[in-house]
Amino acid sequence: MAGVGVAFLRAVESLDSNDQRDTASGWADRGSDGSAGPAERVRRPDRSSAEERESISRGLEAGASLRSIAVSIGRSASTVSREVARNGGRAKYRAVAAEQRAQEQARRPKPSAL
Incomplete structure (x- = not known):
């Protein structure tokens, strides 16, 4: 029983000394202060992509x-029409x-409406 504890402690010490983190437990995602940091942004499939916006502009x-x-x-x-209208109309759409506006609008937390 004591041998198992020693092996565990050696394993932990080797991880600490090599500054490796266990990806299975999620520690690899943590910052040096232990914080999780911001989540990676993932665009919903029903939202326009940068490539689609470039095609609209062209x-x-x-x-x-x-x-x-x-x-x-x-x-x-109607999707293209709304996209163009919300971003300056035919004359000003870029x-x-x-x-950039879409990324800004997607940021959290949202400002309070009240």
């Missing part, structure tokens, strides 16, 4: 209709600015 520059842009990226026309 389509608008080429003078394409919103419906033809929507067909080319595999989205509904993919980079739209992507």
Whole structure:
């Protein structure tokens, strides 16, 4: 019984001395102060991607209709229309600015409405 405890202590000491962390227990995700840190951002599949926004921007520059842009990226026309409207309209839509705005809007915590 005492041998098992010694082996365990040696294993812990080797982990500490090599500064390795156990990925199975989640310690690999912890910072040096033990905090979890921010979670990795994962975009929902129903949200426009940066590539889709770039396609919208190029389509608008080429003078394409919103419906033809929507067909080319595999989205509904109303989705493309809302995306363009919320980001400055046909004349001012820029993919980079739209992507930055989307990232800002997705951040947590949200400001209180009251």
